[in-house]
Amino acid sequence: MKGWGAYDLDETFKNNVLVPGFVEAHSHSTEGSSWSEPYVAYFDRYDPKGKCWPGSKTLDEVIARLKVIEAEMTDPDRLLIAWGLDPIYYTGGRLAASHLDQVSATRPIFVHHANGHVATVNSATMRMAGITRDSQVVGVLKGADGEPNGELVEFAAMFLVEPALTRVMGGHGR
Numbered sequence: 001m002k003g004w005g006a007y008d009l010d011e012t013f014k015n016n017v018l019v020p021g022f023v024e025a026h027s028h029s030t031e032g033s034s035w036s037e038p039y040v041a042y043f044d045r046y047d048p049k050g051k052c053w054p055g056s057k058t059l060d061e062v063i064a065r066l067k068v069i070e071a072e073m074t075d076p077d078r079l080l081i082a083w084g085l086d087p088i089y090y091t092g093g094r095l096a097a098s099h100l101d102q103v104s105a106t107r108p109i110f111v112h113h114a115n116g117h118v119a120t121v122n123s124a125t126m127r128m129a130g131i132t133r134d135s136q137v138v139g140v141l142k143g144a145d146g147e148p149n150g151e152l153v154e155f156a157a158m159f160l161v162e163p164a165l166t167r168v169m170g171g172h173g174r
Helices: 059-072 123-129 154-168
Strands: 080-085 109-113 118-121 140-142 148-153
Touching: 059 080, 059 109, 109 123, 109 154, 118 123, 118 154, 123 148, 123 154, 148 154
Parallel strands: 080 109
Antiparallel strands: 109 118, 118 148, 140 148
16 A cells, blocks of 8 residues: 555454455345356346357347357267346247257256246256156246246256256356
């Protein structure tokens, strides 16, 4: 501080540790770990390293981006996890397993929504997690035909795909 001019040093807390609190009431500390997975959402966004991830303005653009990501993955068994999707910005319906099946019919895919309380998965993920028309877990959404549509609402449903949720929450699941 000497290099910046005159100062008064307040040593009131010299034997203590100060820890800042959260300022914004709905922040999630896991967002920093989210950047270990690809961002697929409507708005352009910069990651912590300064890279701009361009927004996907349509669901077709989301699917196209996921296809590129999937093609670049070298481990055929690794879950493809992406995050940031907010369905309110897209017209023509919500993201569903049928969309994600266009990306891969064999690789499990888990797209975590921006609100943190919803994910959309493909058919391969549902097979891996044992999600079927007989699943009685609250939050496994189903179509008019009684088949799960790939949307998992809240943690009871998302935890059926525990390896994906572990990674999304900052862990190191497969």
